[in-house]
Amino acid sequence: MAKHYQVSVVGVTISAEQQKMAQQRCADLDVTILLQDYRDLHESFDRIVSVGMFEHVGPKNYATYFDVVDRNLKTRRSFPAAYHRFEKNRS
Structure with a gap:
């Protein structure tokens, strides 16, 4: 970028x-x-892009993750996030 x-x-x-x-x-x-740690970030940004992070946060921490994004965005904007979907091992 x-x-x-x-x-x-x-x-x-x-x-x-x-x-x-x-x-x-x-x-x-x-x-x-x-x-x-991303949770300790207290800066304002025009845009936030998350790449390869969401899948590591885990469902129990999704609310905190999005709270941090909301807190650090200067204004309400779109938030692109790229993540990988991992299938459970079925063997």
């Missing part, structure tokens, strides 16, 4: 390894990768 749309991007991860890799890949872009 930072490369194609000339926007500032903030990423959030709890993995130091992911943070390091993302920082290396985005070294020449206006991208900040925070090492923290």
Whole structure:
């Protein structure tokens, strides 16, 4: 997004390894990768995009997940979220 749309991007991860890799890949872009729990994020954003996160939150934490999104969006906007659906092992 930072490369194609000339926007500032903030990423959030709890993995130091992911943070390091993302920082290396985005070294020449206006991208900040925070090492923290998404629930501790208290910043306002014009847009929030969630990729590969929802399936890890789990149903019991969906309300908190969406509360954090709502709290951090500057205004009511659409919220794109990409997730993978995992089938239960049937063997």
